[in-house]
Amino acid sequence: MIISLNWIKEYVDLSGIEVDELVKRFGLSTAEIESVTHVGGDLKDIVVAKILSVENHPKSDHLHVLMVDDGSGSPVQVVCGAPNVRVGLKTFFCRVGGQVKDMKIKPVNMVGVSSNGMCCGGNELGIEADTSGIVELDESAVVGTDIHDILPVEDVLIEIDNKSLTNRPDLWGHYGIAREFAAIFNRKLKPLKLDDVSQYEKLKKLDIKVETKNCFRYTGITVENIARHTSTPLMKLRLNYCGMRDINLLADLTNYVMLELGQPMHAFDNAVVKGITVIENKKPVTMQTLEGEKHEIAPNSIIICDEAKEPVAIAGIKGGLKSGISESTNSLLIESACFDSATIRKTSRKIGLITDASLRYEKSLDPELCLTATERLLYLLKQADKNVKVTSSFTDVYNFKYPKITINTTADFISKRGGVKLSANKIADILTRLGFQVSVDKENLKVNVPTFRATKDVSIREDLVEEVFRMYGYDNIESAPMSMPLTPVDKIPTHELEYQIKFALASRFNLNEVHSYVWNYLDFNKQVGIKQTSVVHLIDASKSGQSGLRTMLTPTLLKFADENKNKFSEISIFEIGRTFDELDKNNLVNEKKKLSVVLASETQSEKNLYFKLKQIVEYVASELVNCKIEFNKTENEIYHPVNSCSVDSGNIHLGEMGILHPTIAKNIDKRKHFACLELDVNKFLETEKLAAKITHTSKFQAVSLDFNFVMDSTRPYADIDNIISNFKCNYIMEYCLKDVYKNEEVLKGKTSYTINITITPKDKTLTSEEIEKFSKRLIKTFEAQNINLRT
Amino acid sequence: MQNKINEIKKYILEKIKGIKNLKECQALRVEMFGKSGKFTELFKLIKDVPAEEKGKVGQILNTAKQEIEGLISDNERKMSEEEINKEIYSAEKIDITLPAEKCTGSLHPRTIIQREIEEVFTSMGFVVEDGNEVETEYNNFTAVNVPENHPARDMQDTFWLDNGEVLKTHTSASQNRILKKYTPPIRAIFPGRCFRNEDVDASHENTFFQLEGVIVDKDVSVGNLIYFMKEMLSKIFNKPVEVRLRPGFFPFTEPSFEMDVKCPFCDGKGCPTCKNGGWIELCPCGMIHPQVLRNGGLDPEVYSGCAFGLGLDRMTMLSTNLNDIRELNSGNLKLLKQFKIK
Structure with missing residues (x-):
């Protein structure tokens, strides 16, 4: 919203305060300022001039050669292209040496005729919307007068961030902003000049019916005998400076009052609209707006209808074409109304029509403002046209009044919340400046909230804390240390583990962390052959592009691998993110925190990748969680049917890992091998923790023995591992797999494993007999399981 | 006895001059003090010395042993120093500006x-x-x-x-x-x-x-x-x-x-x-x-x-x-x- 500082100064004397200071204090006390623009300083040596003669240009069919009197004593010749030039017209004329915005005026030769100055269009000067010709000034304008002496063209325009005014319906007009300035700088707010409507009480009442509770107040008054159709130059200037266009007197007046008070107004042609019925439509209604566009208005909107129940306006948003006013309108029905903010917002969004009026109604306007706005409009109308006649009483259907709000609080409460000791009188002074009525009884304050702050903004004592301290100045509040008891801080295990895993994967396993969206990418999945059916969906997916939420994390990472496949021969990525694969019995999403790793490589074998995953899983299990881990059979469609497994710890299922299903892998990148894993991070915390196990060292000599066992190639190494780990032995025993040997010709369906075992007794050195005895017992145990020494 | 000691001393001094490396030096030590080393044999002779002279002869032998050991040790030290120097200066000069394996992992x-x-x-x-x-x-x-x-x-x-x-x-x-x-x-x-x-x-x-x-x-x-x-x-x-x-x-x-x-x-x-x-x-x-x-x-x-x-x-x-x-x-x-x- 753009605010004209000159307009503000009409209501509050801000003399002696620099613009920078005004802007700074307002920004710190009230709302965010987006920009400050100084205008009008670039209009130089522009004066009122009278056209003395008009000749056609000898060589052009649209230019004219004029002689004008600019008050300098001798007539000046100027070439002008405007169609509305005529003898006797008074207009703004820029002399040679002067300036119109960034245009410096010099003597020029225009198609063979010298031109010494410029007759100015209103749009060129920025004071009117009109682009059709030069400014047409009133007959009374005095030739030679500088534009700055006629109009306050030099101004400071302050653009306020609309978002920072959402909770302040009272600040959507200049008068409200002026009230803030008055309060901030402790100056007096001047009263508005109004036309008291009580004088029309005896005139006929209008036929206004309100049939919806969402119309809080609807008022109307009619006027006729309107002779003047153009607005005053000042009104035009202000509308244009504040980002609107001047149209005609009546339209301009409604906009002017809106910019001044924040109350949207509407003028119907009283010849078309005789009575008003405000309804809430049950079925869609079609209406053509003032601009000629047709809109279908969804049900449950508020619609203004005429006495024949024909729609004439979308309440609070836009007027209809049929009842609109034009330059020829001479009798008016002036609407000043108040509607439910949410209803206006919903209708406005549904039909995609956001207007200056709807923006204001959305903020919950004060219904009391309806009367003030009408009185102000009538005052301004009468100022512009003395012969206007009011033809009805102020007809007021006021169905919903906000309750009066009184807040009882204490100076102590306000002081404690702010952290600054303020007296009750000081608090009362600040609140009074903002329009609150305050009575003080020692420490106690009884505060009546003014109607313009009582529609939603101020209702509790905490709201008063804000009012008091934003005026006192947040920058005047001393920073105050806090003291709290010395208590240890809890660590949330799920959060800690997440970070530890991330850190380990990046630092130990050289993986790159990515962040992705939570959508289920149907197109990608289909393209590569992943089946993923969402359990929950977005209702509106117009902006996200995908409606389902993912039930697996890995497909998203595969998508990233796909996007990077031509840039990298090796891809090792991971993410810890949420999946949404389950609804609980209350139909609420039971989300999971998943770790997914995707490895893709052009140089590493699938087996190497698979083992790297195993290394990761074992690291997390043994080093970060301290739980045991098993690899069992799994059936998961995205993995290789043979080379994949389920990862479990006891009866806790942690997830799956394996080589990616060859079909999916080939669809993504034929050159690379893929392996991936997906584990439920929080499930790790449910596993049984292993007891800490420390083996004491021995000072006696250790014996290292190698055994070559052969076993059917179909059996897993785990069979050997289980035998050794369960082998009962009185000595400290460590073992490792030294070598795996496969040779079909020699071993015929069997595989040879070289196991190195180290035994150390706690209390002596072993004799060769004892060593022999150990070996025999071990070999026998193996033989019992069909695993023999290689001969 | 003194003659035998002098003989050995002379032999040692001659031998040391010709020693080229640590290994030869260690061999010389074994030749002197090993199980059947030249000097060890001298000690064995003590049992034949009359009881009243045993102390004196022992003393002479020990002094001589210290002297000879000193000579061998000095030489050993010299040899090992030479050998380390040789190893150092014959070593491949490692180009530390070649890249080492990098940590390629990253966090978001x-x-x-x-x-x-x-x-x-x-x-x-x-x-x-x-x-x-x-x-x-x-x-x-x-x-x-x-x-x-x-x-x-x-x-x-x-x-x-x-x-x-x-x-x-x-x-x-x-x-x-x-x-x-x-x-x-x-x-x-x-x-x-x-x-x-x-x-x-x-x-x-x-x-x-x-x-x-x-x-x-x-x-x-x-x-x-x-x-x-x-x-x-x-x-x-x-x-x-x-x-x-x-x-x-x-x-x-x-x-x-x-x-x-x-x-x-x-x-x-x-x-x-x-x-x-x-x-x-x-x-x-x-x-x-x-x-x-x-x-x-x-x-x-x-x-x-x-x-x-x-x-x-x-x-x-x-x-x-x-x-x-x-x-x-x-x-x-x-x-x-x-x-x-x-």
Whole structure:
């Protein structure tokens, strides 16, 4: 919203305060300022001039050669292209040496005729919307007068961030902003000049019916005998400076009052609209707006209808074409109304029509403002046209009044919340400046909230804390240390583990962390052959592009691998993110925190990748969680049917890992091998923790023995591992797999494993007999399981 | 005996001259003092010496042994020094400028920044809580005092799900759970992924990270909030910062503020980061609304508190010089791989 500082100064004397200071204090006390623009300083040596003669240009069919009197004593010749030039017209004329915005005026030769100055269009000067010709000034304008002496063209325009005014319906007009300035700088707010409507009480009442509770107040008054159709130059200037266009007197007046008070107004042609019925439509209604566009208005909107129940306006948003006013309108029905903010917002969004009026109604306007706005409009109308006649009483259907709000609080409460000791009188002074009525009884304050702050903004004592301290100045509040008891801080295990895993994967396993969206990418999945059916969906997916939420994390990472496949021969990525694969019995999403790793490589074998995953899983299990881990059979469609497994710890299922299903892998990148894993991070915390196990060292000599066992190639190494780990032995025993040997010709369906075992007794050195005895017992145990020494 | 000793001495001195390496030197030692070494044999002769001379002969032998051993040891020392020098100067000169194997892993820049910020808070006694990404309408809106008709609840702004829940629009959705979980004094932060139903461009994302915090105790004041934010941000930016409060408006706090920090990159002189304004809008905050406390089971007559939110994406972009927020969710490995672990 753009605010004209000159307009503000009409209501509050801000003399002696620099613009920078005004802007700074307002920004710190009230709302965010987006920009400050100084205008009008670039209009130089522009004066009122009278056209003395008009000749056609000898060589052009649209230019004219004029002689004008600019008050300098001798007539000046100027070439002008405007169609509305005529003898006797008074207009703004820029002399040679002067300036119109960034245009410096010099003597020029225009198609063979010298031109010494410029007759100015209103749009060129920025004071009117009109682009059709030069400014047409009133007959009374005095030739030679500088534009700055006629109009306050030099101004400071302050653009306020609309978002920072959402909770302040009272600040959507200049008068409200002026009230803030008055309060901030402790100056007096001047009263508005109004036309008291009580004088029309005896005139006929209008036929206004309100049939919806969402119309809080609807008022109307009619006027006729309107002779003047153009607005005053000042009104035009202000509308244009504040980002609107001047149209005609009546339209301009409604906009002017809106910019001044924040109350949207509407003028119907009283010849078309005789009575008003405000309804809430049950079925869609079609209406053509003032601009000629047709809109279908969804049900449950508020619609203004005429006495024949024909729609004439979308309440609070836009007027209809049929009842609109034009330059020829001479009798008016002036609407000043108040509607439910949410209803206006919903209708406005549904039909995609956001207007200056709807923006204001959305903020919950004060219904009391309806009367003030009408009185102000009538005052301004009468100022512009003395012969206007009011033809009805102020007809007021006021169905919903906000309750009066009184807040009882204490100076102590306000002081404690702010952290600054303020007296009750000081608090009362600040609140009074903002329009609150305050009575003080020692420490106690009884505060009546003014109607313009009582529609939603101020209702509790905490709201008063804000009012008091934003005026006192947040920058005047001393920073105050806090003291709290010395208590240890809890660590949330799920959060800690997440970070530890991330850190380990990046630092130990050289993986790159990515962040992705939570959508289920149907197109990608289909393209590569992943089946993923969402359990929950977005209702509106117009902006996200995908409606389902993912039930697996890995497909998203595969998508990233796909996007990077031509840039990298090796891809090792991971993410810890949420999946949404389950609804609980209350139909609420039971989300999971998943770790997914995707490895893709052009140089590493699938087996190497698979083992790297195993290394990761074992690291997390043994080093970060301290739980045991098993690899069992799994059936998961995205993995290789043979080379994949389920990862479990006891009866806790942690997830799956394996080589990616060859079909999916080939669809993504034929050159690379893929392996991936997906584990439920929080499930790790449910596993049984292993007891800490420390083996004491021995000072006696250790014996290292190698055994070559052969076993059917179909059996897993785990069979050997289980035998050794369960082998009962009185000595400290460590073992490792030294070598795996496969040779079909020699071993015929069997595989040879070289196991190195180290035994150390706690209390002596072993004799060769004892060593022999150990070996025999071990070999026998193996033989019992069909695993023999290689001969 | 003396003759035999002299003979050996002479032999040794001759032999030493010809020794070329440590091995020969060690062989000489064995030749003298080994089991059947020349000198060892001399000692064996002692048993034949008459008892009264045994002491004297022993003494002579020992002196001679020391002398000879000294000669051999000196030579040994010399030889080993020569040999080490030979090894040193014949060694391959290793080109240490060749590349070593690099750590190629990386954390997402958000993770790095988030952890850094979390560590500041934990050092100040805050617990770091984990939140959900899908929340109920109650937690996301009602519990934090967002009115029934507030635009934020509209379909246009929020990702509503077909089971009636929402993708959480702000980390404040966790406030209610945390207020209920702890008893005051409460100090907690809760980082998390948030979602808004809006069009994505260089500065707007529909998926972004926030970090929110609450402090609840008796008589927490705006002055306390200013103190705390200043300390916290000074630690994050690693230098003393100036902060200022401006009025803000959020349903969950009253009063509400926008907190600006004097641009730490130019000390407020004006730079592209602060768009020449000298201040960076960083942190919406405020005093927790009494209704939010009440919804969290706390009596606003007894307790008050403050809450604040940090845009983790914004902090990440500030500290990494990224200027397109979409990069953060892009999986662009060319970019992400440039980040490290800290």
